[in-house]
Amino acid sequence: MTEQPRSLTTGQVASFCSVSLRTVINWINRGLLPAHKLPGRGDHRIQRRDLVGFMRDNQMPVPPELLDAGAPAPATALVVDDDAAMSRAIGRVLREAGFEVSVVHNGFAAGMALMRLQPRLMTLDLQMPGLSGFDVLSQMQAQGVGDTRVIVISGAGAESLSRARQAGAAAVFAKPFDDNALIDCAKKLVTNN
16 A cells, blocks of 8 residues: 655645635635645645644545544644634644644634544633633533643733633643644643543
């Protein structure tokens, strides 16, 4: 059996997603799908792991041929942040660390996703409309969702971050966060869990 290539052409991505080539290029140009350009040609290449993450984030079915059959299943992570750019940034960092990432943009969706996905790790913003991050932490405590380790990533002040630790967060980061520190923390939390 031949090894699957790590990067894909825009045409291959269009085929996997059942969309036009123009749609894939638009996703890339809008920063929704990470890609790199080949020197001198201008053609884009997309990493398989980035495409799989993009498809999962957008509730698209992932074809089995995109997944590594012999590889161990990656740890799952749920990113909860109402800021789309921030959630993409956190998701990208966690994917680079080897996590399988899903993203939701509010506290209510977080509760639903927690029950459905049962992720090993969740990053959580504190300041969201509707159910805040504190509400999510409180519901997790009440419902006994103890296997999911929570990293709070928030622009709230030091007092709120300290309160989040007391409410059950395993770690807290102020925005903007350091990519390497987040990766180290996430890996330690799922390894020690």
